[in-house]
Structure formats: C-alpha cells, structure tokens
Amino acid sequence: MRARTIPIPPAPSSALEYLTTKKDELVGWARKFSLFPYPFVTACCAMEFMAVSSTPYDTDRFGAALPRFSPRQSDLLMVVGTLTHKQAPILRKVYEQMCEPKWVMAFGACATSGGFYQNYAAVAGIDKIIPVDIYVPGCPPRPETVIDGIMKLQDMIARSRHPIFTEEF
C-alpha cells in the first residue's frame, strides 16, 4: 500500500476538525467526479475500454470520460492491457510525470497479475513497477466491471483525506 497522504494530526479544537473534514469531503467530491483518465493502452482490453467510453456504458456519467493523453494533465492512469518488459520503462516514466493527486487502475488480468502470459516477455502485474489503487479483473473485463471499478475508486477518493500540503509539495 503506498502512503498517499500524510494524516493531519488532530487539531485541538473540534470546530477546526469539523471544517477540515468538510473540506476533505468537498475536495473528495470534486476530485472523484472529475477524473481525467490517461488510457495507457496496450492490448486487447482496449476493445472494452473503447466500449466503456462510448454508448451505452458511458463513463461520461461518472465524469471520467475525457481522456487526457498527456500525463501532466491527467490524474487517473488506466493501464489497459499487458505490460511487457519493453514497455515497462515507458510506464514508469509516464507515472512519474503525472502530478499528485494521481490514481492507478490496473485494467484487466494482464495488468493485474500478468494474466496467462507467464513468460520472458510480460511483466507479472504492473504493481511490480508502479503502485496500484484499484484492480479490475477480467480478460477482458466486461464494461460493467470497469464501471464498478471506477465507482469503487470514486468511493476511495471520496473517503480519503485531501491535505493541502503533502509530502511531495
């Protein structure tokens, strides 16, 4: 599990704590409904990614439709498809170029654990290279599974703390 935020030490007065909790809820609500995915697309899961982005499964309802193909402008890195050793440096570079707050979705069995490609070429799961927040299983996952994953991620974002100053900034 990666340490995403530094927990703010409890404030002495309960009024301040109430305000920071409300601030976290507001920021969490805003962040979860304005996800800009970076579709790091490699293989077959791309078909289901295309299907989930368009009608009738529409991720636009969740605010997660507009892909941003620049890591500087996106906050959700969706690794869609198998990650091979040749592609691993590129994934690492893209992940490092993204700014906080950022989340990573492992889309598909190959991104989660390597799928059934257990050989010299494929990395057995992207969490060997970058930290992952949500794993969406399936080969390829049905669009409903992907939406379930996005909703769980949104719950996670809503419930987490959003401090103004983190350890990186």
Added chain:
Amino acid sequence: MTPGVLDTLKERLAGEVADASVSHGMLVLVLAPADLLGIVQRLESEFRFDLFLDVTAVDWPGQTPRFEVVYHFYSTAHRIRVRLKTRVPEADPAVESLVPLYGSAHYMERECHDMYGIVFRGNPDLRPILLYEGFVGHPLRKDYPKRQEQPLVPYRS
C-alpha cells in the same frame, strides 16, 4: 490456383534442390543454404512468386545442423504457395538475406534473428525488433527457459 503450375515447378526445380515434395497441397523444396538466393531469384523472376510471406526457423536441438530456416512465398498470378527449407548449423547460423528482392524481408528477417539468432547476411539492420536493447539470448531456442525474465526496470519491493 492455375492448374499444372505445381507440377511444372516441381519438374523444373527438382534438379537443383536437395528434395522437392508436396505436403498437404503445398510444394516444399529442401535446399542447401548456398542455393537459397539463386532459387528464390528464379522463383521470383521466372515463376512470379511476388509476395514474400514469411521467414521463420525451427530449432531441432538434438540434430545437426540445428536450425531449419523456413520460407513461404505466394504467387498472386498463379495463386499458389511454396515452402523453402534450409538447414544451418549452430556454429554459423547464417543465410543470405532476401532484402534486395523483397522489401518485406527487412522486418521478417529481423524478427527471425531476434528470436532464433539466425544471421541474415546482407540485411543492413538486424536490431532487435520484438525484444529490447539489452536482452541477452534468443528466446525461441529450445534451451532458453520460458520464464527467464530480464527486467529493464527494477521491481518495487
């Protein structure tokens, strides 16, 4: 398929190759590596095999010569395919490149070199194509273990 082409081919080329047979409806010519370029040039000019389909290799570790390089050609005019096979030893796995005849040979020979280590003399560019810089070994050889990974990025702990 133009009738009779198969038999004509077999007749005219049988003298120059080690073996000519028909296997599952396809003419298969087995020849020595030195004859390869000459026969392919004849196939292309005389018999109009204009589409170079594929080159790959088969690794027979127990046998010498170890590698069998397999070529497939297709003639769009006669609608017929032909397979060429030649054997190269492990110590010097080299054949002549078909780059002067077919543009598609560039990438396919690169892939065969990447996977098996077959050297194509005359191909100006034998960089790794499916594998990456720094990969040691030729993975489709039978003595390369399937799960031996060579990661480029160190794993997170």
Added chain:
Amino acid sequence: MDVKLPNPVRSAFEKTERDDTVIVNIGPSHPATHGTIQIIAELDGENVVRADVHCGYVHRGFEKECESHTWHNLIPYVDRLNYCSGLINDFAYCEAVEKLMGIELTPRCKVLRTLLSEYSRIADHLTCIAASLMELGAMTAFLYLIMIRDFIYEHLADLTGARVTYTYGRIGGLARDLPPGWLSRLEEILGGYEVFVGRVHGLMDRNRIFIDRTRDVGVISTADAINWGFTGPILRSTGAPRDLRKDTPYLAYAELDFEVPVGIKGDNYDRYYVRMREMDESVHMIRQLVDMLPEGPINVDDRRCTLPEKRLVYTEIESLINHFKLIMEGPQVPAGDAYVAHEAANGELGFYIVSTGTGTPYKVHVRAPSFVHMGGVHRLMEGYQLADIIPTFGSVNMIGGECDR
C-alpha cells in the same frame, strides 16, 4: 524516485541528414499509434523525411507460450492475436491443426465458421474505421460504429460466453451450437448496421474535411505494396483484387456470391471506402450463409480430437479415458508441418505449425499481416506531413496483439 530508465530501442538514425531537420519521437504510449508503436521521425518543419517504426512493445511471447500447452489449451492465446476479430484467428489455427490431422469438417460447421468469420470481419472493420475517424475528430461516427460493434459483442457473448476474446473454435468443430433465437437477433443487428453505417456514409463520404485529410495521403502503388508484403484491404485499395477468399477458397467461400471491392489510388480514402464496402459484402455473405445453413452435428465424429458427450463421459469408461487423454495430453497430431492462411480482416493471416506427433505443438508460428505492414508503413508516411501520420496509421489498422505476438 530516481530510477534510471533505460531506452528499450535503438534508433536507426541518431543524427539528422540535413541541418534543418529535427528528430521527433512519437509513441509508444500514444493514442494514434494504438498505444504500442513508436515512430522516430525526422521532420523538416511538418514534412516527414524519414520514419523509423518500432514495434514489439506488446510482444507477449505467444510462440514460446504455445510450446508448453496442448493443442487445445493454446486456443485462448490464439484468440488474443488479432483481438478485434478473435474468431478468425481461432478458425485459421484450428484449420491448420485439422489439416495435419486430416480431419474434414461437418457441413454445418463449415457454414457456421464462414458466417462467424464474416461477422468478426465486420467487427474488426467497425473498430478500425471508428478509431481512425475518431482520431480525425469525427466523434459522432465513432459512437455510431461502436454502438453496432457493441450489439455484435453482446450477440457473440450469447453464443460463446465472451465479448471480445471468444475461444470458440475447437479442433474438429466448434465449442457449442447456436442458441435458439440467435439467427433472428442476427437479422436485427444487420438491419441496425445498415441504418447506422448509412448515417456514417452520409457524414463522411462527401465531407470536405475528411476528403482533404485522406485523399492522396499515404499513397502506395500495387507493385510497391506487393513488394513490401501488404495484403488485405491495403493491397485491395491500390487496385489489385487479391483476396484469399476468392483466389484460394477455403471453408464455404466457394459457394458464396460476393464481390471484392478495390480502390483506385491506394490512399487513405480508398482504404476507408474499401473497408466500408467489405463490410457490406460481409453482410450480404452472412445473409446467404444463414439461408444455406444445414442441420447436423457441429463437431466431427472423431475421437482423436472431439471431446465425447458429457453424459457418456460420466457413464462409460471408454469415453472417460478418451476425455481424460484429450484434456491431459492433448490431441495427438501426426508429425509434420502445415501452413494454412485465411483472409483475416487485415490480410493474409497464416499459421505455420510443426508437430512431432505429441499432444503439445513443437512450434506454432503466426504470419501476422500487421507485422509485415509495419515493415512497409514507413513508405506510406515518408514524404507526407506529420499530421498525415494519424489517418495513415489508422487506415493501416495495426493491431498490437497480431503485430508483436
């Protein structure tokens, strides 16, 4: 974290030939290169002087993986080659093994395989056209075509159980027969296809912007195309009516009446139009096949490859042992080698298999059309502009799983 990230490729050219050009890297994580191709281009302003295309970023070790599974168990790997049209890969592979084993398919299986191959071809062309139109900015056309493709996916999920990667072909036949009501839903989908594709025709065919971006862009001549190994819609767009379904007919294609659409100039517009017309021809073929679908068994009655009925497996010892042997050791394929090529959506998809007489293959090699096309795509890009790479690449329909295997 400061991790030194090595460069996985070496460029063909490090320095520019001229003083006024720059070298630009496009990809490999790029929407227009379908996420897995890296193009290192030397640009003179906006003109592409040289292009070095790098593939291999989705090389998943298909051939090596196949050597450690039985002939049946590797069908899921075969599916994921050209994942846009998964069924064509299945059937081409199964036919290669059936050729080695000397198996003749049942008439119903032949017609069904032809029908499903054409259905997959429609799905593939829909994906290709939708993606390339979206990259040009035509989002509406993308949504229309993906809607139809979604209907096709749900329909195939009714039949095979999966939307994208079906694993439906079996050596000697198919996994299961058609469920009731499948054919009537097929007719509905074909009707919906005609409506939606009609709208896309209306949006794109005479669209000034589309024509400007795709006419006379990415031109290749027939001789060049054949020399560089192009087959399929790209070769047909240059004017050569080469189609394996007509030239070397297999499955039930010899009994069908269809045309082979060809282009006139070999540019991007022709490739788009050839694919649209091919989809129409596929629909025509599917309607003929539905009419000529015979009754009968799906799987050939050969215990070397066909699993016995479950009821017999549970009651008879011979069927139990047969089932056990087929699953654990795989069908015993006689020694030898065979090459079978089908006309896939991208061109000639060939399987070269080598067997040493056991239940696991010695070698399964795929002649992937996308890989060969990547060898020649620089001819389509050099001399044009940087922005032309987008429609050109979209029209070549590079599928990563097939290109890199």
